[in-house]
Amino acid sequence: MPVSYKDLGLANTKDMFRRAFAGQYAVPAYNFNNMEQLQAIITACVETRSPVILQISSGARKYANQTLLRYMAEGAVRMAREMEKAKGADQAVPITLHLDHGDTFELAKSCIDSGFSSVMIDGSHLPYEDNIALTRQVVDFARPLDVSVEGELGRLAGIEDEVQAEKSTYTHPEQVVDFVKRTSVDSLAISIGTSHGAYKFKPEQCTRDARGVLVPPPLRFDILAEIEKKLPGFPIVLHGASSVIQEAVATINKFGGKMKDAVGVPEEQLRQAARSAVCKINIDTDGRMVMTATIRQVFAEQPGEFDPRKYLGPARAALVEMYKRKNREVLGSAGRYGSEI
Ligand code: G3H
Ligand code: 13P
Ligand code: ZN
Numbered sequence: 001m002p003v004s005y006k007d008l009g010l011a012n013t014k015d016m017f018r019r020a021f022a023g024q025y026a027v028p029a030y031n032f033n034n035m036e037q038l039q040a041i042i043t044a045c046v047e048t049r050s051p052v053i054l055q056i057s058s059g060a061r062k063y064a065n066q067t068l069l070r071y072m073a074e075g076a077v078r079m080a081r082e083m084e085k086a087k088g089a090d091q092a093v094p095i096t097l098h099l100d101h102g103d104t105f106e107l108a109k110s111c112i113d114s115g116f117s118s119v120m121i122d123g124s125h126l127p128y129e130d131n132i133a134l135t136r137q138v139v140d141f142a143r144p145l146d147v148s149v150e151g152e153l154g155r156l157a158g159i160e161d162e163v164q165a166e167k168s169t170y171t172h173p174e175q176v177v178d179f180v181k182r183t184s185v186d187s188l189a190i191s192i193g194t195s196h197g198a199y200k201f202k203p204e205q206c207t208r209d210a211r212g213v214l215v216p217p218p219l220r221f222d223i224l225a226e227i228e229k230k231l232p233g234f235p236i237v238l239h240g241a242s243s244v245i246q247e248a249v250a251t252i253n254k255f256g257g258k259m260k261d262a263v264g265v266p267e268e269q270l271r272q273a274a275r276s277a278v279c280k281i282n283i284d285t286d287g288r289m290v291m292t293a294t295i296r297q298v299f300a301e302q303p304g305e306f307d308p309r310k311y312l313g314p315a316r317a318a319l320v321e322m323y324k325r326k327n328r329e330v331l332g333s334a335g336r337y338g339s340e341i
Contacts, residue, residue: 004145005117009077011094012117013148013186016051017235017279025332026238026274029053030323031100031284033060035072036316037291042076042095044323046083047341048334051093053118053280055100058107070114073097087341094337096148100282108138108149118148120189124155128175135183143184150280153179154191156240157200173226180231187235187280190227192220194240198249198262198285206263213246214263219273228277235279242285243267243330245322251293255300259289267330274332281331290322291315 005012013027020027028045032038032054045052054076056069064072077095084092099111099119108119121138123131135151142149154171171190180188194200206214227236244264252259270281294315298305305311327334334340 002113003115005115008074008115010097010117013096016094020279024275026278026281027051027053028331029055029280029282031055033064036312038072038076040316040319042080044320046080048324048327049337050327050333053096053098055098057100089338089341091337105137112147120150122152124152132182139184148186150187150237151183151185152189156191157195170223176227177230187237189237189239192223194265196240198244200264203261216263219269236277237280238273238278239282241270241281242283245286248289248293255296270330290318294318
């Protein structure tokens with residue numbers, strides 16, 4: 001039996017993006033695969049009064065079990081409401097459950113039927129007309145149910161478990177109006193130089209600062225500006241937006257890891273993007289790295305510890321702090337639904 005997200009207390013992205021656009025900030029879209037990540041995302045976003053998009057990739061669905069993840073998201077909404085009630089918040093932060101990088105109509109439909117309030121259909125690797133046809137098929141199913149749909153034009157470089165693109169291709173601004181008109185999507189992911197994962201730029205693409213830290217080439221804000229001109233007021237999405245926090249890289253490497261030359265998108269550039277038409281910023285890798293850094297440190301410093309709560313607990317606490325800081329300093333989404341609690 002299909003279930004509507006409306007009965008689960010979830011929100012689609014319509015009102016979220018309208019407010020983000022007007023307020024010149026971006027809604028965080030944080031990926032999760034397990035309980036600690038989900039707890040940290042909800043805690044950070046409820047306490048900073050930030051709207052939030054909980055993202056589930058098809059890889060996450062396979063890893064954690066699709067039914068379990070969907071009920072975890074439903075539980076997360078209840079947890080958020082209880083926290084708000086306990087702390088006397090006078091409004092609720094909106095929470096969206098979103099499919100990240102959906103690649104087939106069947107996957108998008110299955111997520112919508114199980115209570116997702118938003119789906120991405122990523123046909124960016126397909127020929128243009130095929131991308132339009134697939135995206136349109138998903139919109140036709142989602143629209144009557146009030147479920148939001150994100151499409152993508154242009155290809156990001158980078159490699160994830162299920163998301164791969166050998167080479168990036170920037171979004172062609174001359175295609176965006178036609179794509180949005182013919183697909184009727186609610187938001188559009190674009191390619192302006194970000195990429196997935198922890199190695200977003202090759203060292204040869206970067207310069208080095210005085211301390212020898214890699215400085216990546218700037219994002220293509222000129223392409224973003226052209227797209228904004230062609231689609232006034234339309235919500236744009238930025239994938240591959242982790243900063244690859246250098247403290248986390250250093251901790252991982254200090255405690256036995258090997259993440260040489262890991263580099264991400266500088267946070268000032270993401271803040272700049274969040275002030276523009278970019279209404280949704282996707283962050284997964286930073287969460288993975290902060291978790292790994294903390295766990296490596298606990299293992300190295302307390303080798304006798306074997307209770308998972310003793311390393312997953314500190315990892316969760318570090319995640320809460322990282323997400324709060326992102327909401328406040330990078331996305332600008334903190335304090336948008338009342339004062340912090
Ligand atoms: O954009 C991709 C996300 O980081 C999800 O990655 O497919 O490894 O779960 P994943
Ligand atoms: P990062 O790998 O930069 O965190 O990007 C995540 C993402 O785009 C999820 O769709
Ligand atoms: Zn992505």
